Each structure stands twice: as C-alpha cells, then as structure tokens.
Amino acid sequence: MKNTEFNRADYPPNRQANSNNDNRFALHVCVSCRPSGFPREAKENRPGFCLYNQLDKLLEEQNLKDKIDILPADCLSLCSRPCGIALSSPGSWSYLFGDQDADRTAEDIVECVNTYIQSNHGDMPRGQRPPTLRSSILGRIPPNIQNIKIVGDNL
Numbered sequence: 001m002k003n004t005e006f007n008r009a010d011y012p013p014n015r016q017a018n019s020n021n022d023n024r025f026a027l028h029v030c031v032s033c034r035p036s037g038f039p040r041e042a043k044e045n046r047p048g049f050c051l052y053n054q055l056d057k058l059l060e061e062q063n064l065k066d067k068i069d070i071l072p073a074d075c076l077s078l079c080s081r082p083c084g085i086a087l088s089s090p091g092s093w094s095y096l097f098g099d100q101d102a103d104r105t106a107e108d109i110v111e112c113v114n115t116y117i118q119s120n121h122g123d124m125p126r127g128q129r130p131p132t133l134r135s136s137i138l139g140r141i142p143p144n145i146q147n148i149k150i151v152g153d154n155l
Helices: 047-061 106-118
Strands: 025-030 068-073 085-088 094-097 137-141
Touching (some): 025 047, 025 106, 047 068, 085 106
Antiparallel strands (some): 085 094, 094 137
16 A cells, blocks of 8 residues: 655645634645546645645735635545535534636635625525536535524423
C-alpha cells in the first residue's frame, strides 16, 4: 500500500477560524483533490490546491473574508467526484459539493457562499444555488441543534 500522508507545510496556510465570533461561516476546500490518473506530486499543482488558492483570491477581491473563513481540508473523501468543497456554520445546514474546478466553477462557488451567508440558518433551496452547484451537490447536513430547547419537549 502506498503512503498517502502529506507534510502540512506542503499545503496552503491553515487559517484558524475567527474565535471572536461563534457564528462564523466556513468554506472548506479539499486541497488534496485530484482526478484519477492525475500525478500525486507536486501538491501545489493539484486541482484542489489550485481551487483553494483561486477561491482565497476571489473572496479577498469581493471583501468576503470578514464574513467567511476559507479552510483547507486534507481530504473530504470525495475522490470519485473531485474537487470537493463544504459550507458550514454553527446552527445552520451544511452542504457538501463535488465536481468543482478552479477555472470553471470558482466564481459560482463565491456566488453560492454569498447566498449561504445571507440565508436563514443555511437554508439554500436548489433554485437559489448557481446551476453548477445544483447538479454537484453530494449532501445536505441538518444543523446541530442539541443545545436548543424545543418547546413542548419533555426529554
């Protein structure tokens, strides 16, 4: 079996989520993503790594980095649907997308980020997402509401 462990220094800087605001939004980008047959090295040439860098640049240009943290993920286990991204925020729906590309879908991802930030608890119906993020959705995860008291709940 081949060793697939990577040195963290090979990846983009890991930005820590802003601890001053518990309700920060996060865009996770799989920096190890690569299509089948794509060379493992050099890591900075991997499509996921390139997507991360392109999104980081676009979020900066559109002044969104004060609202959302872009975080590199070592692997989102979407190997059959590279490149993978996820959107999350405490108490909100989370989303997982595959089939993303730095040249083809980066601007659509930023548009989707805007929609997510403006949504009510992360609710983004299919028609509100850019077309490329309608067909590439792989999952929608309900909010973690374990700390919310539900009226009438006697448990």
